[in-house]
Amino acid sequence: MRLRHLFALALIAVPTLVGPLRAEYDPIFDFIPLGGRSLLAQVLEGKPPAADVRALLSARHSRDQWVEELKARAKAIPALQALEERELLTLADYLAFNMPLPTARIPADLARADWKTLLPRDGRDLALEYCQSCHIITVTITQDRSREHWLGTMNKPSHVEIKLTPREREALASYLVLNAGIPIDQVPVDLRAGGASY
Numbered sequence: 521m522r523l524r525h526l527f528a529l530a531l532i533a534v535p536t537l538v539g540p541l542r543a544e545y546d547p548i549f550d551f552i553p554l555g556g557r558s559l560l561a562q563v564l565e566g567k568p569p570a571a572d573v574r575a576l577l578s579a580r581h582s583r584d585q586w587v588e589e590l591k592a593r594a595k596a597i598p599a600l601q602a603l604e605e606r607e608l609l610t611l612a613d614y615l616a617f618n619m620p621l622p623t624a625r626i627p628a629d630l631a632r633a634d635w636k637t638l639l640p641r642d643g644r645d646l647a648l649e650y651c652q653s654c655h656i657i658t659v660t661i662t663q664d665r666s667r668e669h670w671l672g673t674m675n676k677p678s679h680v681e682i683k684l685t686p687r688e689r690e691a692l693a694s695y696l697v698l699n700a701g702i703p704i705d706q707v708p709v710d711l712r713a714g715g716a717s718y
């Protein structure tokens with residue numbers, strides 16, 4: 521089975537590739553679509569009106585409600601108009617999992633906030649942090665799966681010990697449903713474990 525070949529090679533490749541680098545900042549991973557933390561940081565770095573920022577950070581909605589909310593606010597927040605449909609869904613999904621932010625986490629000076637470090641981790645962060653210590657990230661990011669299938673993978677004996685809470689597992693599965701399934705030819709050659717594809 522080809523996946524097994526990729527996996528066997530990946531076990532050898534991982535230690536040299538990943539090392540002590542902070543994965544989210546290594547440009548080799550740029551091909552993995554941005555998660556909600558980075559998308560929201562991008563939107564907020566455009567310095568939209570403070571009232572809109574506070575509304576985004578303080579509301580509790582379902583993903584569908586967030587999609588409507590983001591579309592409604594796109595007039596006041598031009599950075600939202602630039603998002604592609606999948607990015608909008610990824611952002612709405614992230615907001616559904618992470619908002620409202622605890623009041624203490626909302627900075628008083630919104631214009632100077634360092635949003636990238638201040639916002640909670642997104643599914644991409646979780647994948648880079650928890651899904652490449654035993655095998656190459658490619659094993660995860662090339663799979664096109666349903667939410668149930670992802671949660672099933674994470675519940676296998678090989679994965680059940682990973683230190684992710686049930687809610688983080690849900691958030692990761694949700695990100696992967698929208699953003700994984702990346703064709704192997706879009707994966708950097710160094711992450712293809714010898715060029716295996718499946």
Ligand code: HEC
Pocket residue numbers: 527647650651652653654655659660663673674676678679682
């Ligand atoms: C503790 C080591 C370990 C970590 C960490 C790990 N995996 Fe795995 N993974 C394995 C092993 C071992 C296999 C092959 C055996 C198996 O499939 O259970 C595997 C195989 C896989 C496969 C292919 C087989 C399948 O089930 O379809 C996928 C997809 C996968 N992992 C996803 C993930 C995701 C998502 C994460 C992060 C939440 C992750 N892995 C983190 C050990 C790990």
